[in-house]
Amino acid sequence: MVREFFLTLIIFVVAIILLVMTTKFPTLRAYDKLGPAFWPRIVLLGLILLNGVWLAKLILTQGQDLKTNLSKIALGNAQERNIFRLLLVIALCIMYTFSMPILGFLLLTPIFQLLVLLVMGTRKWRTLTITPLLLTTVLFGIFIRILHIPLPRGIGVFNVLSRMFY
Amino acid sequence: MWHDLVIAYVQALQLPNLLCIIGGSLLGILVGAFPALDTAVAAALLVPLTFGMTSTQAILMLTAVYCAGVYAGQIPAILFRIPGSTEAVMTTLDGYELTKKGRADEALGIGLTASVLGGIFGTLMLTFATPPLSRIALQFGPAEYFALGIFGLSALSGVSGGSVIKGLTCGLIGLLLATVGIDAITGMARFTFGSKVLLGGISFIPAVIGLFAGAEVFKQVALGGPISESGGDDIISRQKIRIKLPSLSKLIPLKWTLLKSGFIGSLIGMLPGVGATTAAIVGYGQAARSSKHPETFGKGDPEGIAAAEMANNAAAPAAMIPLLSLGIPGSAITAIILGAFMLHGLRPGPLFMMQQKDLAFIIFAGVLLSQLVFFAAAFAAVIPFIKLRSLPRPLLIVFILSFAIVGTAAMGGPSAMPTMVILGVFGYILERCNFPLAPVVFGLVLGPIIEKSLRRALMIAQYDIIVVLARPITLALLLGAVFFVLIPLLRGMSKKGRGQEMTVAGR
Numbered sequence: 148m149v150r151e152f153f154l155t156l157i158i159f160v161v162a163i164i165l166l167v168m169t170t171k172f173p174t175l176r177a178y179d180k181l182g183p184a185f186w187p188r189i190v191l192l193g194l195i196l197l198n199g200v201w202l203a204k205l206i207l208t209q210g211q212d213l214k215t216n217l218s219k220i221a222l223g224n225a226q227e228r229n230i231f232r233l234l235l236v237i238a239l240c241i242m243y244t245f246s247m248p249i250l251g252f253l254l255l256t257p258i259f260q261l262l263v264l265l266v267m268g269t270r271k272w273r274t275l276t277i278t279p280l281l282l283t284t285v286l287f288g289i290f291i292r293i294l295h296i297p298l299p300r301g302i303g304v305f306n307v308l309s310r311m312f313y
Numbered sequence: 314m315w316h317d318l319v320i321a322y323v324q325a326l327q328l329p330n331l332l333c334i335i336g337g338s339l340l341g342i343l344v345g346a347f348p349a350l351d352t353a354v355a356a357a358l359l360v361p362l363t364f365g366m367t368s369t370q371a372i373l374m375l376t377a378v379y380c381a382g383v384y385a386g387q388i389p390a391i392l393f394r395i396p397g398s399t400e401a402v403m404t405t406l407d408g409y410e411l412t413k414k415g416r417a418d419e420a421l422g423i424g425l426t427a428s429v430l431g432g433i434f435g436t437l438m439l440t441f442a443t444p445p446l447s448r449i450a451l452q453f454g455p456a457e458y459f460a461l462g463i464f465g466l467s468a469l470s471g472v473s474g475g476s477v478i479k480g481l482t483c484g485l486i487g488l489l490l491a492t493v494g495i496d497a498i499t500g501m502a503r504f505t506f507g508s509k510v511l512l513g514g515i516s517f518i519p520a521v522i523g524l525f526a527g528a529e530v531f532k533q534v535a536l537g538g539p540i541s542e543s544g545g546d547d548i549i550s551r552q553k554i555r556i557k558l559p560s561l562s563k564l565i566p567l568k569w570t571l572l573k574s575g576f577i578g579s580l581i582g583m584l585p586g587v588g589a590t591t592a593a594i595v596g597y598g599q600a601a602r603s604s605k606h607p608e609t610f611g612k613g614d615p616e617g618i619a620a621a622e623m624a625n626n627a628a629a630p631a632a633m634i635p636l637l638s639l640g641i642p643g644s645a646i647t648a649i650i651l652g653a654f655m656l657h658g659l660r661p662g663p664l665f666m667m668q669q670k671d672l673a674f675i676i677f678a679g680v681l682l683s684q685l686v687f688f689a690a691a692f693a694a695v696i697p698f699i700k701l702r703s704l705p706r707p708l709l710i711v712f713i714l715s716f717a718i719v720g721t722a723a724m725g726g727p728s729a730m731p732t733m734v735i736l737g738v739f740g741y742i743l744e745r746c747n748f749p750l751a752p753v754v755f756g757l758v759l760g761p762i763i764e765k766s767l768r769r770a771l772m773i774a775q776y777d778i779i780v781v782l783a784r785p786i787t788l789a790l791l792l793g794a795v796f797f798v799l800i801p802l803l804r805g806m807s808k809k810g811r812g813q814e815m816t817v818a819g820r
Contacts (some may be wrong), residue, residue, distance in 0.1 A: 151748075154743075178498070178499055187503060190488045191489065193481075194485045194486070197478055229536065231653065233531055237533065241734055244718060244730040244731055256719065267534070269707045274708070278711065292720060296723040299722070
């Protein structure tokens with residue numbers, strides 16, 4: 148319930164901010180009221196209305212429960228013991244995504260896979276070495292060799308390194 | 314006509330033609346089952362290769378790629394929660410839930426059967442109803458497209474997982490995500506925050522892979538308890554999966570769902586610019602709304618898979634209707650097929666059905682035969698995916714993450730990879746807070762159709778909304794949407810009322 152409350156609150160606040168942003172969209176005389184802000188405003192007003200009503204209902208009907216559950220969450224929840232692992236994997240995905248144009252697909256992919264395996268608790272050295280090498284080779288074969296898709300080569304020395312292979 | 318049809322089937326069954334259908338079907342299964350590959354891209358790559366073929370062989374091969382590609386998207390959707398093609402997005406909802414319950418073989422079986430039935434239904438419509446259906450397609454203007462989008466969106470009530478407010482919120486989030494990027498009408502940037510990457514908007518396939526596959530991987534990572542390295546640590550990997558075709562006794566109760574979805578798929582498929590994904594959404598929504606147990610949809614109901622697969626596979630042959638009879642390609646792949654027609658000196662259009670009747674009938678026969686070919690090939694095609702399913706959880710997570718991220722990178726567009734990861738996290742948060750994911754996809758698919766059509770319709774009608782709404786097809790579709798939204802609400806209220814009466818009587 149507390150999670151739902153917070154998510155609804157975030158959606159409500161973000162929708163208001165975005166609605167304010169639509170006032171800065173350029174207006175074009177040729178389109179009169181049907182300019183770029185026309186549809187987003189309808190959608191955002193819908194979101195604000197729905198989530199506003201939902202928030203009011205949650206506060207009025209379950210206000211006491213919310214307070215109790217909030218303190219429970221602050222103390223920590225046993226079910227969330229893997230949250231650190233989850234955050235690490237998400238961070239690795241974000242780093243992989245944003246570093247690929249710089250470091251290139253070929254160098255970065257096995258490192259990413261190795262780190263995810265380590266975070267997931269794999270400790271067998273054979274799995275840790277063979278899986279990233281094999282999986283990267285498969286990806287390389289499918290996307291670069293067969294489909295000729297130009298996956299990022301990276302910049303500088305990484306680009307030179309990648310060009311030795313594709 | 315029957316005589317012509319028999320001759321067409323005999324011609325299509327000639328070895329070179331049959332080999333083209335088999336080759337096209339196998340290629341279609343391969344690209345359709347691969348999340349990062351698009352059947353349209355595969356068809357585009359094939360076009361130059363068809364130059365050495367006869368026009369009949371070329372068209373047969375391309376249509377086979379298309380039909381088999383639409384089917385194969387369901388394989389990773391059911392086994393890994395990654396829709397292999399956009400058309401399979403609705404199959405993910407119930408297919409993966411059935412896999413989690415240890416019933417993947419049943420899900421694959423019902424999916425394959427519904428796909429083949431849908432394909433045959435769509436082919437029959439293509440063969441026998443092309444002239445009347447193309448006349449209906451011509452009636453659709455911006456106002457009708459807007460109403461069709463709203464009608465599709467009304468299916469939200471069927472997939473909201475018990476809370477209409479949460480379903481509507483997620484639907485609106487999807488509509489909002491669809492507005493990011495350059496506005497198609499005015500050319501102005503919206504919600505790009507100064508980023509050039511966002512100018513192209515949020516790509517649909519990375520978004521769907523993120524929402525479903527990304528969210529599922531993050532859920533698996535966050536699962537409590539130790540993770541086995543030796544494999545077989547969950548119910549899914551312990552399953553001995555194969556395609557288990559449904560018995561007739563299981564199929565007969567689904568007859569009305571299948572028939573309705575077939576009609577919906579054919580009607581939506583023939584509309585230019587709408588496509589099989591929308592057909593699957595509307596077909597699924599209709600099945601959920603008219604079901605006696607709507608609460609089971611999205612939680613592993615075989616009827617959900619049947620509805621979605623019947624609709625999207627019926628839409629694929631139906632997409633050929635405007636192409637052959639009007640010369641209008643309704644989607645990327647039919648545009649490529651049109652290109653192949655022209656490459657071989659053919660010009661589809663109103664005269665094509667008269668002047669090239671024999672070729673048209675061979676194409677109809679080829680589309681039907683491709684359904685039978687992919688039906689047979691599917692049993693072998695699922696084996697590698699089933700093998701992957703038995704990997705230990707850490708390896709499976711690394712495998713899915715790598716393919717999802719690299720696959721979206723390969724789809725092009727600088728926004729693809731960040732979109733996948735960010736929407737994966739967003740999808741995980743939504744699921745943790747018990748918000749349904751399917752409505753976000755509804756919004757993403759239907760948002761551009763609704764917005765563009767509404768604004769165009771209003772501009773044509775000089776801002777008079779009454780003129781827009783008063784068109785007969787528009788009015789019928791909008792009333793249908795209102796009716797279908799009200800039905801579950803009224804049903805819920807009457808159940809509540811009955812519950813209160815029983816409580817009072819109990820006292």
